[in-house]
Amino acid sequence: MVDLTWTLSLVLVTIFMPSQTAGLNETILSAKPFLPPESPCPIGEFPCGNSSVCLEQSKQCDGEEDCENGADERNCGDHTGWGHDFDKIVPVPGWGVYQPPRADICLLPDVPAPCNCSHETRVYCDGKGLHAVPSDIPINTTKLYVQDNSITVVMNASFVNYTKLETLNLQRNNIRVIQRSAFKGLRNLKKLYLNHNFLEMLDPFTFEDLRNLTWLYLDDNRIITLQHQTFIGLQSLFWLDLRKNRISHLRGEAFCEDMPSLRWMELDQNRIERLCPEMFAGCANLTILRLRNNSITSITRRALDTLTGLEDLDLSWNQIREFPDAAFKNMQVLLSLNVSMNPTKRLQLDLLDGLANLTSLDLRGLTINNISYRLFRNLKNLNFIYFSQFRYCGFAPHVRSCKPNTDGISSFENLLANVILRMAVWVVAILICLGNTSVMIGRTVMKQENKVHSLFIRNLCASDLIMGIYLLIIGSKDHVYRDVYNQYAQEWKQSYSCHITGFFGMLSAEVTVLLLTYMSVERFLCVVFPYRESHPNVRQAGTVIAIIWITGLTLAALPFTSSTYFGNFYGSNGVCFPLHLHEPYGAGWEYSAFIFLGINFTSLTIILCAYIGMFISIHRTRRSVKSPLSLLSDMSFAKRFFFIVLTDSMVWIPITVMKFMALTNAPISGSLYAWIVIFILPINSAINPILYSLTTRTFTNMLGNLVEKTPFRPVKAKCTTDGGHRDEVSATTGTTGLSLKHARYYRGKRSQSETESSMSVATTSPLATVHTPDVSVATVDGEMTVRFSKFSLDSVPELPSHEEEDWDFGYGISDICTISCGKRLVTTICEHSVSDNTFVESGQKCEEIAEERQETTCGETETTGL
Secondary structure, X not given: OOOOHHHHHHHHHHHHOOOOOOOOOHHHHOOOOOOOOOOOOOOOEEEOOOOOOEEEHHHOOOOOOOOOOOHHXXXXXXXXXXXXHHHHHOOEOOEOOOOOOOOOOEOOOOOOOOOEEEOEOEEEOOOOOOOOOOOOOOOOOOEEEOOOOOOOEEXXXXXXXXXXXXXXXXXXXXXXXXXXXXXXXXXXXXXXXXXXXXXXXXXXXXXXXXXXXXXXXXXXXXXXXXXXXXXXXOOOOOEEEOOOOXXXXXXXXXXXXXXXXXXXXXXXXXXXXXXXXXXXXXXXXXXXXXXXXXXXXXXXXXXXXXXXXXXXXXXXXXXXXXXXXXXXXXXXXXXXXXXXXXXXXXXXXXXOOOOOOXXXXXXXXXXXXXXXXXXXXXXXXXXEEEOOOHHHHHXXXXXXXXXXXXXXXXXXXXXXOOHHHHHHHHHHHHHHHHHHHHHHHHHHHOOOOOHHHHXXXXXXXXXXXXXXXXXXXXXXXXXXXXXXXXXXXXXXXXXXXXXXXXXXXXXXXXXXXXXXXXXXXXXXXXXXXXXXXXXOOHHHHHXXXXXXXXXXXXXXXXXXXXXXXXXXXXXXXXXXXXXXXXXXXXXXXXXXXXXXXXXXHHHHHHHHHHHHHHHHHHHHHHHHHOOOOHHHHHHHHHHHHHHHHHHHHHHHHHHHHHHHHHHOOOOOOOHHHHHHHXXXXXXXXXXXXXXXXXXXXXXXXXXXXXXXXXXXXXXXXXXXXXXXXXXXXXXXXXOOOOOHHHXXXXXXXXXXXXXXXXXXXXXXXXXXXXXXXXXXXXXXXXXXXXXXXXEEHHHOOOOOOOOOOOOOOOOOEEEEEEEEEOOEEEEEEEEEEOOOOEEEEOOEEHHHHHHHHEEEEEOOOOOOOO
């Protein structure tokens, strides 16, 4: 038999175990927090400008000025990257400060139809259905717009006379071919738009005459490869846009060597699969490189070494699983690095060591199993860092701005971010501990006729009590780390205390659900098959309970067996519970899914089916008996069954749904996690004592007897005579010390003891004395005394007996029945079996007797254990 002793010993181990104890993963825990040596403030705090006043990380850039000089709200926007200042270097219309010409003035003579002129020297031929470039455009035109036409081929010398042309827009045509000398003569051209066409290749020397071109748009075409000398002549080109093409391979000599001024290159949404050293040969002047949303799976060693002048690198939304050692070591001027949304699981601890000037780092979407302080140790100028998980921010406390700044559970200040949760955790924990402790004590000190049932209830309370202890530990840690949580976040989540706390939560949840499942199945069998030959006795019940506890302990302890697979399984969040909604595919995710989607959801389904089956069986029984109390009894059963199923459903249906949503990458609010752990998960633990003990008649009566210090409890039974008068019956046992209404506990037993009972009945009409073989009824001045001369409980039909105790979940109802038969009043003991829909009196069906005697009214009934 499992009792409270081992539970208390586990609690003492956790409460007195220091949170500073090293965690399970030696590799992760060996690194110490890093703080740049030049900082005058302690870890997690930052100076208010040039003053000596320090302010914690959580108050930086929060919209409120906490420093007297307002320094905490300055430079809060992440404007890192060369792109934000590009318009200052290459001013163009619409970017930066620009004064456009007047739209109502045209300085060009003889503009051919269907084109029109505006803004002094601009010619607009867009959307006119042209199949070729117009040949009679005025030679002084500076901007020519021929987009949205049907041009398929740009012929040689199409623009040879337009030497003053600065902007040429040919986008959204059907251009498939550009002949080699198509742009000959455009020596002053600065911007060329060839995007949104059907180009598959570009011939060498196509742009040979475009020596002043600074912007070239080739995005959204079908270009597969870039040939050698394709871009020769583009000596002034700053911007090259090759997005949304079909490029799978690059050679540096194909573009960088021919474009010495190239600073910004867009290669997003192509088909590049691998980065090699030859791709960026000669690209030392390249400042911004975008390789977002390609199919890059690997980066070879030294592939990026030639990009020494790079300030902004975007490798996000690729398939990079591993970065080579020192991949970024030569990028000493890099300011912004984005490697988000890659399937990377590990980062070399020295991967970022060469990035001394890095100010913005985006790691969103990465599951970094080996994350540690060491990874960010040399990033002394890092001001902005982005993760998908708030818990990673604890590894970069020296970074001024870390996003996200909460996971819905914790914040930089507190383990429990929400003030309601901080109060509720104590309330729920105390209710659980008080309710389950009172039931355990009550069922231990009070004598129970049904020891098997009591044994299960006590173990259920022990399991629920552990959940209360789990919440008490979380509440105490929240109090200890109040306002300074981020400084100790990783220390707490990686400590043995957090792992043991999570172990308690998992153990309680699994043992509770397994106990409820077994109890529901056994009840179902008792109700539907009450005369089956085998029922569990105390020894068998103890064996089942021991197996359940061993199973729960195994399930909860298994994550301690392999740090390689499970990682920091219990320390994935501040409350140490491994539901893993924020990181559904993190270390050990299959095991977490097996527990919550496999075991627990299956158990819920079994419980639901069992109670539905029980209610259907009981309803059919009541309906066939046709008793006046059948409807009220059905309502009582239905309400209790409803609340039992409801509480189980309220716990596991939301958890199952959200776990499934997390595995499908559906968006889940971060705050839901904390509400699940503090409110939803402990529902069973808080309500089980009420449903299974505190509201049952047996427990309340026994508790009342204990308080009143007397074994005699008056029993009131309402009887109806054939004359319509109601009689009040008060009965007590004469020799056993038990009220007659508890005679139900003796059904199915052969007791040789004889029981005498006296009954005083107050009635308004005198009745004659009636003699029966075992019962005598007499009336004296309106008082009728019914005495059972000598009757034995052997006369009650036998049900299967089990040693000294009867296995009873309370569905067979034994009542003291008063039967009015004409002018005779006969009191007898009836057994109502809900399985075969019969009343039994001395081997006869009670409903047959009721038909003869016209009416049956049963006294007070009791249903225990529901």
